[in-house]
Amino acid sequence: MKRLIPFIIILLPLLPAQKAAAQDLKRITMGVEWGYVSSFHCGRHDNFFSDIGYRVDVESQSLGYKSNGEVYMHCGYNLNNNWNLSVYAGIEGIYDIHKVIPISLRATRYFKQNSLGDRWFTFLDGGSGISLTSHPQAIATGKAGCGYRFSLSTATKLDFVASYRMTLTHPELIYDGYRIPKDMINRNNAYVSGISIGLALTF
Numbered sequence: 001m002k003r004l005i006p007f008i009i010i011l012l013p014l015l016p017a018q019k020a021a022a023q024d025l026k027r028i029t030m031g032v033e034w035g036y037v038s039s040f041h042c043g044r045h046d047n048f049f050s051d052i053g054y055r056v057d058v059e060s061q062s063l064g065y066k067s068n069g070e071v072y073m074h075c076g077y078n079l080n081n082n083w084n085l086s087v088y089a090g091i092e093g094i095y096d097i098h099k100v101i102p103i104s105l106r107a108t109r110y111f112k113q114n115s116l117g118d119r120w121f122t123f124l125d126g127g128s129g130i131s132l133t134s135h136p137q138a139i140a141t142g143k144a145g146c147g148y149r150f151s152l153s154t155a156t157k158l159d160f161v162a163s164y165r166m167t168l169t170h171p172e173l174i175y176d177g178y179r180i181p182k183d184m185i186n187r188n189n190a191y192v193s194g195i196s197i198g199l200a201l202t203f
Contacts (some may be wrong), residue, residue: 025115026155029084030075033161035198037068039095044171047187051178055186068093072195074106081115084108087127091132095192097171102129102141116154123148125163137170145196159200167192174200 040063042167045055051199069092076086112119125143130136145163152158170188173180 014136023079025078029078029080029086029202031200032075033072033088033198033200035070035161035194037070037194039066039068039192039194040064042095043191045127045187045189046173048173048175048180049184050175054187057114063193064094068095070198081113082110084110086131088127094167095190097169097190097192099132100129100130100139100167100169102139103127104141109151113160117149118148118150120146120148131169135172135174139170140168155203157200157202161200163196165194165196170182
């Protein structure tokens with residue numbers, strides 16, 4: 001027991017700091033994120049009936065630079081000093097196809113224990129949404145990224161974010177100048193890959 005006393009004496013000054021860090025951690029978070037998206041690949045698979053009744057099946061791959069913007073609102077919860085779970089919802093452009101409204105769940109891992117200091121982070125993000133077309137369809141989206149957080153105050157944070165993303169969406173089909181009705185489409189899948197950079201404010 002006597003051997004433990006020096007260690008206890010050493011640890012005692014650290015306890016108030018740990019308690020203060022837990023008290024300073026804000027649990028509920030919300031904010032906004034803006035980004036620039038550079039899409040570089042689109043793979044498509046379309047299967048449909050033409051206006052005169054025969055089946056058309058087309059697969060294609062295209063490489064090309066397409067730029068879009070994105071803006072999100074988010075609301076989340078800090079599980080502890082290092083982990084946050086947030087729901088993101090917003091609007092973004094997909095390649096040269098159309099706009100979508102995605103809703104996703106993001107898990108973020110922050111490095112360093114001090115939630116009041118500047119630090120690096122990584123995240124995974126996955127979800128669904130709808131395409132903004134004449135016949136809206138469900139989409140799927142996923143992201144993996146990283147960034148650096150500047151702590152402006154106890155509650156306000158500024159993030160610089162970069163990510164790789166993939167999106168599955170469903171473009172409208174036009175064949176020989178004829179728009180294919182939804183009930184004549186068997187498949188209209190587009191798989192889009194891109195990278196993004198952006199800024200986020202969290203309160």
